[in-house]
Amino acid sequence: MKYVLPLLLIAVGLAMGIAGIVHGEADDSPGLQLLGVLLVLATVVLGVRTARRSG
Template identity: 60%
Template sequence: MRNAVVFLAVLVGVLALLALGGAAIVLGEADDSPGLQGIGVLVVIGATVVALRWRGA
């Protein structure tokens, strides 16, 4: 049961980071802000790396 709770917590965290990064990319495009787009891309890449490297242990 503990593994399921930890998995759910990591999943929710990764999905939240992906949503935040995606929103930063879109809002950076609307405001013509390359810095915000870059931060959004880094957040999305970081969340993807965490999701792929996490083993659940």
């Protein structure tokens, strides 16, 4: 049960990053795509760090 909140936050972060990438591609905006990629990478890094710290 203690893993529900971190998993939910990771899922929301990934969804927002992917949405940023998709909308940046549709709007032809490289800045929005970059922000989406950075958000996805940061979410993955923080998710892995949290998983490793939890044991």
